[in-house]
Amino acid sequence: MKTILNALAEPNRLHIVELLRDGPLTVGEIADRLELNQPQASKHLRVLSNAGLVEVLAIANRRIYKLRPEPFKELDFWLESYRHIWIERFDRLDDYLQELKRKEGNRDDKQ
Amino acid sequence: MKTILNALAEPNRLHIVELLRDGPLTVGEIADRLELNQPQASKHLRVLSNAGLVEVLAIANRRIYKLRPEPFKELDFWLESYRHIWIERFDRLDDYLQELKRKEGNRDDKQ
DNA sequence: TTTTAATATTCCTTGACGGGAATATTCCCA
DNA sequence: TGGGAATATTCCCGTCAAGGAATATTAAAA
Structure with a gap:
């Protein structure tokens, strides 16, 4: 996953991938269209x-x-585990804040 | 898109994102779990x-x-335009090779 | 078989980025 | 109000990756 993301993070490489989305190309064609040196x-x-x-x-x-x-x-599979973030509006912030208060409360008490 | 991919390409940052997938965290908690300096x-x-x-x-x-x-x-939307690559088995290689031959044939003739 | 086209590789230089250490900032609490 | 906790920022350094230029490699064509 890291390797894939790293490869895609470079602008020229992202462009290459987007070019190839429409079909195969030779090195020369890619270089031409992207105005890269061969x-x-x-x-x-x-x-x-x-x-x-x-x-x-x-x-x-x-x-x-x-x-x-x-x-x-693979990317799609990885993204899958993040869909709940926007499909449901699953925030968990409220839970976290309550958990935080609970810990605060316990600070002076026992422990 | 480039900015997003670039941010995710760094291993520690990818880890952070994966941590946050399960809910919000403070800086200290993130640093602890990933064994990073604050x-x-x-x-x-x-x-x-x-x-x-x-x-x-x-x-x-x-x-x-x-x-x-x-x-x-955004990532999901971007990936969407690549789904045809594996959903259909859309290769376009045969098309490309024929196109190639056509050009070869034309080389000696006219032009 | 020399030449030319298409591609890969190497070397070099430069800039960006990540880590470490130190410091600044903000807030709470005794 | 002074100290400590949580976080952000700065500075410095080493590394790595990208681009340019030159060269190597392979295959076709003349």
């Missing part, structure tokens, strides 16, 4: 590849990159 | 706060931090 494009693609976000198909001397579904599934 | 906890919370991921409630000299739903909604 080496930087390759380097970013390497990071994305190591994070499992993309995979590559070699055709002659071109490399065609496309998205892999797995990390997105 | 200043580092505060600093990470600041980044999370700037990214809109958490909000703070001041009670006396304590600060109670809790998650904000908005950025998670």
